[in-house]
Structure formats: structure tokens, C-alpha cells
Amino acid sequence: MRFVSLFLNNRLTIAPEMLVSPVKAVPFSELPTVEQPPLNPTFQYDEKLQQTLYGKSLLFDELLFTIEQIQQHYENGYVKYSPGISKTSNGYLCSRCRNEKSRLFAAFSCFRCKSDNCAYCRNCIMMGRVSQCTPLVSWNGPKVKWSHENNLHWNGELSSGQQLASKEFVKRIGSEGELLIWAVCGAGKTEVLFKGIEKALNLGLRVCIATPRTDVVLELAPRLKAVFPNTIVAGYYGGTEERETPAQLVISTTHQLYRFKQAFNIMIIDEVDAFPYSYDKTLQHAVSRAVTPKHFLLYLSATPSKAMKKATRKRTLPCVKIPNRFHGFPLPVPGMVWGGEWKKRLERGKLPAPFLNWLKAQAKSGRRAMIFVSSVSVLEKLTELIKKIVDVPVESVHAEDPMRKEKVTQFRNEDIQLLVTTTILERGVTVPFLDVAVFGADHDVFTESALVQIAGRAGRSKDDHNGEVLLFHYGKSLSMIQAINHTKNMNKEAGL
Amino acid sequence: MSYCLYCHESYTEAWSWEALIGLKQSLLLCHDCEGKLVRIKGEICRICSRDFSIFPEQYRQGDCCFDCIRWKEDETRTGVLQQNRSLYVYNDYMKELIAKLKYRGDVEIVKAFYPVLSSTFKMISRDAILVPIPLSDERHYERGFNQAELIAKGIKKPVEHLLKRKTHEEKQSKKTREERLSQKENPFEVIGSLKVKDQKVILVDDVYTTGSTLRYAAKVLIEAGVKEVSSITLAR
Numbered sequence: 001m002r003f004v005s006l007f008l009n010n011r012l013t014i015a016p017e018m019l020v021s022p023v024k025a026v027p028f029s030e031l032p033t034v035e036q037p038p039l040n041p042t043f044q045y046d047e048k049l050q051q052t053l054y055g056k057s058l059l060f061d062e063l064l065f066t067i068e069q070i071q072q073h074y075e076n077g078y079v080k081y082s083p084g085i086s087k088t089s090n091g092y093l094c095s096r097c098r099n100e101k102s103r104l105f106a107a108f109s110c111f112r113c114k115s116d117n118c119a120y121c122r123n124c125i126m127m128g129r130v131s132q133c134t135p136l137v138s139w140n141g142p143k144v145k146w147s148h149e150n151n152l153h154w155n156g157e158l159s160s161g162q163q164l165a166s167k168e169f170v171k172r173i174g175s176e177g178e179l180l181i182w183a184v185c186g187a188g189k190t191e192v193l194f195k196g197i198e199k200a201l202n203l204g205l206r207v208c209i210a211t212p213r214t215d216v217v218l219e220l221a222p223r224l225k226a227v228f229p230n231t232i233v234a235g236y237y238g239g240t241e242e243r244e245t246p247a248q249l250v251i252s253t254t255h256q257l258y259r260f261k262q263a264f265n266i267m268i269i270d271e272v273d274a275f276p277y278s279y280d281k282t283l284q285h286a287v288s289r290a291v292t293p294k295h296f297l298l299y300l301s302a303t304p305s306k307a308m309k310k311a312t313r314k315r316t317l318p319c320v321k322i323p324n325r326f327h328g329f330p331l332p333v334p335g336m337v338w339g340g341e342w343k344k345r346l347e348r349g350k351l352p353a354p355f356l357n358w359l360k361a362q363a364k365s366g367r368r369a370m371i372f373v374s375s376v377s378v379l380e381k382l383t384e385l386i387k388k389i390v391d392v393p394v395e396s397v398h399a400e401d402p403m404r405k406e407k408v409t410q411f412r413n414e415d416i417q418l419l420v421t422t423t424i425l426e427r428g429v430t431v432p433f434l435d436v437a438v439f440g441a442d443h444d445v446f447t448e449s450a451l452v453q454i455a456g457r458a459g460r461s462k463d464d465h466n467g468e469v470l471l472f473h474y475g476k477s478l479s480m481i482q483a484i485n486h487t488k489n490m491n492k493e494a495g496l
Numbered sequence: 497m498s499y500c501l502y503c504h505e506s507y508t509e510a511w512s513w514e515a516l517i518g519l520k521q522s523l524l525l526c527h528d529c530e531g532k533l534v535r536i537k538g539e540i541c542r543i544c545s546r547d548f549s550i551f552p553e554q555y556r557q558g559d560c561c562f563d564c565i566r567w568k569e570d571e572t573r574t575g576v577l578q579q580n581r582s583l584y585v586y587n588d589y590m591k592e593l594i595a596k597l598k599y600r601g602d603v604e605i606v607k608a609f610y611p612v613l614s615s616t617f618k619m620i621s622r623d624a625i626l627v628p629i630p631l632s633d634e635r636h637y638e639r640g641f642n643q644a645e646l647i648a649k650g651i652k653k654p655v656e657h658l659l660k661r662k663t664h665e666e667k668q669s670k671k672t673r674e675e676r677l678s679q680k681e682n683p684f685e686v687i688g689s690l691k692v693k694d695q696k697v698i699l700v701d702d703v704y705t706t707g708s709t710l711r712y713a714a715k716v717l718i719e720a721g722v723k724e725v726s727s728i729t730l731a732r
Contacts, residue, residue, distance in 0.1 A: 111636050125596070128600070131640070
């Protein structure tokens with residue numbers, strides 16, 4: 001966009017070119033430094049705009065307000081414009097996603113600012129283009145007042161482990177710091193959060209639950225809306241329509257966090273070890289940008305990373321463990337089964353005998369099973385073979401399968417008995433009466449945490465707490481042994 | 497090592513004699529992404545370049561597809577477009593790629609195709625003027641760029657802006673085939689008509705879907721005295 005700098009009431013100010021013709025306009029990035037206009041206390045600001053913008057930084061194109069309305073708020077000091085991309089000593093910096101990698105910037109001939117070389121950030125392009133001439137719009141006026149009546153409508157019971165974790169969380173609300181809740185798969189993490197969130201909301205604090213997966217947002221948002229009926233709760237994910245609501249409790253994918261700026265007092269990060277969160281530096285940045293200067297961070301994980309475990313041992317990171325599942329039964333310990341040279345056999349169109357026997361027995365039993373494999377090519381070959389051998393509904397699913405969602409639903413509804421999958425379904429899918437097999441468990445993709453998560457799929461329901469977990473391998477790997485020890489230790493800690 | 501222009505993954509280029517002496521132009525995409533693209537080659541519709549290998553037999557008549565035969569029967573626009581040539585099949589991956597380019601505005605992606613565009617269309621664009629399909633001013637401002645213009649730039653031949661869109665209307669991609677075909681008024685007009693007299697023009701656009709847009713543009717050009725109009729698109 002091009003802007004004009006001009007004198008208005010004896011002050012140097014700026015305005016979008018379409019509002020002040022026919023003066024000469026320049027790209028936003030080339031404007032002289034202009035002081036933020038002082039807050040005009042008599043100005044009647046638009047509450048809807050306040051609620052939309054508060055704690056965020058957005059593009060003009062994302063706002064459902066006219067450019068005149070926004071500019072009026074700017075001139076009266078209620079809205080702030082800041083550059084989307086700034087030049088650094090060795091390239092550019094995106095103020096939205098903090099990307100600094102020069103290969104993730106590109107320049108184009110921009111019709112908006114008429115510059116032949118308008119640089120834009122390719123890292124956060126999925127949320128709309130931020131270029132050098134794009135101002136980020138944020139709120140500079142009075143804070144939104146949150147409701148202090150956010151009573152929890154839930155009277156379920158917590159397990160002993162859940163209670164302990166819940167107490168620790170509640171105790172820390174209102175102060176700064178961090179806490180890790182290390183909870184086994186199936187411990188019931190969500191219920192642990194309820195009391196703490198209630199306390200925070202009633203103190204007038206704003207809370208965010210960030211998760212790496214859209215499925216979790218879709219599952220959590222309605223549950224939280226149900227237990228906090230007097231609170232405004234919104235789910236943020238790619239394609240959501242709730243972005244305009246001024247929510248005090250937000251459930252967001254980690255990517256959508258980029259939209260927020262100094263918004264949350266309490267940030268809860270779900271599955272802190274999961275891809276892509278632990279991967280992506282700019283995402284960690286998004287978290288630090290989305291929280292207020294004084295904030296509390298709560299991490300949730302079933303399989304914390306090495307670095308995190310080390311921090312808990314050194315006591316630099318406080319940690320509570322929930323070693324038992326909510327139903328009180330122990331975690332199923334994975335069993336190891338020799339599968340021979342599974343790769344070679346598969347290439348010859350054959351299956352290892354122990355796997356074949358298990359497969360036939362499983363098909364006969366009528367119980368559902370998930371079969372995890374190391375890659376898409378193994379997935380395709382194995383599925384084809386299984387379909388020939390057993391006469392039950394078999395399907396396969398991987399990350400780029402367009403039918404992924406449908407197939408998972410069919411599996412839940414028992415329309416599919418055997419689901420062959422890559423590690424994409426290692427988390428999140430919770431189906432009762434389920435057994436799990438890992439085909440080729442010695443492969444590198446099956447790390448300790450992957451195997452713990454995979455094993456965590458089994459035995460989730462009270463009525464079927466003893467699902468079977470089998471690792472078919474060609475030589476035990478260290479990860480397999482670590483995963484089995486991990487599970488045994490957790491059961492021991494739970495006193496089971 | 498290079499980085500894929502679409503998915504940002506790093507990859508190493510395959511080594512070959514052809515590439516070394518410059519006979520083979522590679523895309524600036526990683527192997528996974530390149531593998532999802534389907535080049536249009538072999539048996540195609542003589543007019544619109546629809547790939548017959550992925551198209552059921554019953555929808556063609558000789559070397560022409562049914563859609564093109566229907567166009568021939570349309571009196572107002574028969575024969576205005578000589579032929580269309582496209583690089584890739586408009587499959588799911590291509591749809592995603594073009595959506596990221598056009599609607600998210602990741603302009604840089606188009607450069608992945610520059611080497612292939614210029615080498616493939618060098619011959620057919622000889623002594624012709626490249627004319628990108630224009631956007632309305634409103635759409636152009638909203639998007640910040642015109643994707644057809646960027647594709648034309650990649651062919652590395654002279655580009656002239658000879659067309660203008662008269663009205664701002666709903667996106668073609670949001671209309672059905674019937675709606676696109678039933679539109680009566682021609683949305684384009686020719687600017688600088690002196691330049692086009694007795695010239696060969698090649699229209700450039702991102703996707704050929706029904707061919708309606710390209711035929712409207714071809715029609716005004718023919719009426720303005722252009723000798724022959726054909727077209728190039730990235731996908732079909």
C-alpha cells in the first residue's frame with residue numbers, strides 16, 4: 001500500500017493514499033518516522049473494532065472494517081500501524097512471524113505500492129501476504145474488559161494423579177513461571193486444566209490453549225464451551241470463522257498464534273514435543289509474541305523431549321507427573337516379536353510368519369487394529385498383501401491421503417477393521433477396543449516417543465483396558481527398549 | 497543444494513549430461529513436488545490440448561474433444577481461438593499450487609516454471625506478441641499482481657498489454673460452466689488497437705478451464721484486426 005505523509009492540525013501524520021488525493025504517495029516502508037497520534041479521550045471508538053483488534057496484529061485485508069474507519073481510529077490514537085517487513089543488516093525481518101531466513105523472502109512487482117521490488121515473507125504466506133508495503137494494524141486504545149463470572153459447569157471426578165496436577169496448576173495461576181504436566185496417554189489432560197482455567201478467567205486473565213493439530217482444536221473447543229457456558233470461547237485454525245469474536249479463552253493451532261500480539265496471560269501448550277512445534281523456531285517465537293510480558297506457561301506432554309526431561313531433573317522446570325490413566329488400569333506394555341527380514345520379504349510379496357499368524361488371528365477375533373508402518377511405500381505394499389490374505393475391511397491412511405478424515409471416521413464407526421497407517425496417526429486417535437501392531441518397529445522413524453505414543457492408543461477405555469501392543473522387528477532397537485522401559489516405569493510410579 | 501519453491505524442503509538436483517549441456521530444463525521444485533505434476537504430452541486435443549491419455553474415449557471425436565466441438569457450434573465464437581497449448585494437467589496438486597500463488601499471493605512460486613516455459617514455448621511464440629489476460633483494477637489491487645502477466649514474463653518474449661477488462665465481476669473460478677458460457681457481454685476491450693493490426697497474438701493465462709475467457713479475449717482481438725490468436729496456459 002502507498003501512504004501519504006501530511007500535516008494535519010499542525011502535526012505530521014500519515015494516511016492511506018486513497019483517502020487523500022491528489023498528493024504524492026509513497027510505499028508504507030518509505031514513509032518518514034511519524035509519532036503515534038495521541039489518544040483523543042473524547043473520540044467515540046468502535047467497540048467491535050476494539051474487540052477484533054485487541055491483542056492482535058492484522059492486515060487491512062483481514063479486517064471487516066472500511067479503510068476510513070480504521071484510519072479514523074488511527075488519527076485519534078486508537079489504532080497503531082507498524083511495518084510488516086523491516087530491513088535488517090543482512091536482509092529482512094517479518095514482524096508477524098519473525099522469519100529472518102533470506103531464502104524465505106521474495107520480491108515482486110507490486111501493484112499496490114507500484115514498486116518493482118516489494119519484498120514479502122514466504123514463511124507465513126498462508127495467512128495472507130505481508131510485504132514491505134503492508135502495515136500491520138494493532139489496537140492502541142483501552143483494554144477489553146473481560147467478564148469475571150466464568151463459573152465451571154462440570155462435576156466429573158478427577159483421578160488421584162489428575163487431582164495432584166490440577167492443584168499444582170491452580171496454585172500457580174496469578175504468578176509468572178512455567179510448569180510441565182507429564183501425563184501418560186489416556187491420563188485425561190483436559191480435565192486437569194478445568195480448575196486452573198476457571199481461576200484464571202475469574203481473575204480477568206486471558207487464556208490460550210495452543211496445539212499442533214487442527215483435530216484437537218475441533219475436539220476441544222466444543223468441550224470447553226460446554227463447561228464454561230458464560231465465557232466467550234473461540235477456536236482458531238486455518239479456515240475458522242470465529243476469528244472476529246473477542247474470546248477470553250482461545251484454542252488455537254500453533255500457526256494461528258502468529259495473529260496474536262501480547263494477548264495471553266496464560267498459555268497452555270499441548271503436546272509440546274510434537275511436530276511441528278518443537279521443530280520450528282519461528283513457532284516458538286509466535287508463542288513468546290502472543291503472551292503478555294508477565295505470563296505463565298503450562299506445557300503438556302506424554303513424551304517430553306530430552307532437553308525438557310533434563311530441565312526437570314535439574315529442577316529448572318517444575319514438573320508434575322500423572323503416571324496412571326484416568327481409569328486406573330496400567331498402561332499396556334509393548335511385546336516384542338521377531339519379524340525377520342520384513343523388508344526383503346515384503347519386496348518378494350510375502351509376510352513374516354509371526355505377523356501372518358497374528359494377522360489371521362486378529363481378523364478372526366473381530367477386534368479393530370491399527371498397523372503402523374515406517375513409510376508410504378511399505379504402507380502400499382503391506383495393505384495390498386493384507387487385503388489378499390484376510391477377508392475383513394482393510395484400509396490405509398497417510399498424511400497426504402485426501403480421504404484421511406473420512407477413513408478415520410469409518411474406523412471409529414467400525415466400518416474398517418484393520419487400519420494400516422504411517423506415524424501420522426500416532427497421536428490423537430482414541431478408539432475403544434483396539435489392538436496395535438508396529439510392522440518393522442526397528443526402523444528409525446519409530447523413536448522412543450513415537451512408540452510410547454503408538455502404544456498409548458491401546459487400552460484407552462475402562463471396559464477394555466488391556467489392549468495388545470506388538471512390535472514386529474528385525475533386531476531390537478534402542479528406541480524399542482527405551483519405550484518399553486518408559487511404559488514399565490510409569491506403571492511402577494503409579495504403583496501398579 | 498536447493499530449496500523447493502513450493503514446499504521449502506531442501507533437495508539436490510539430479511545430475512545428467514542433458515542438464516549439463518543445457519538441453520534439459522528442470523523445474524525449481526523438489527523431486528516429490530515435481531513428481532506430483534503431470535506434463536501434458538502424447539495424444540492431445542488438437543485445439544485445446546486436453547490430454548487424451550487421462551480422458552475417457554467417449555468424449556472425443558477424432559483428434560478433437562467434445563468441448564471444442566461444442567465451441568465450433570457456437571456461432572458467435574467459432575474459430576476465434578486457433579489453438580491452446582498448456583504445460584500441465586490441472587490435477588489436485590496443480591490446483592493447490594495455483595491457489596497458493598493466486599489467492600495466498602505467493603508470487604515467487606511462478607518462477608519454478610520459468611525455465612520450462614521459455615524452452616517449451618520458444619518455437620510457437622516466435623514472431624508473435626504475448627498478451628496476458630488482464631485483471632480488473634479492483635482485483636489487481638486486491639491481489640497486488642497479475643499471475644498471467646508473470647507467466648508471460650517467463651516465456652521471455654515481448655509482452656504487450658493490449659487488453660483491458662471493462663467491468664469488475666465475480667471470479668471465474670466461483671462460477672459453473674453454464675454460468676461462464678451463458679455470459680453474454682464481452683468483458684474485454686482492446687487498447688492501442690493500431691499495434692495489433694495483422695499481427696499474430698498469443699494470449700497467456702494461468703488455467704484453461706472451459707476456454708470461455710480466452711475466447712472472449714480472442715474475439716475482441718480478431719475484431720480489432722489481429723490475424724491469428726492462440727493461447728498458452730500453465731495448466732489445462
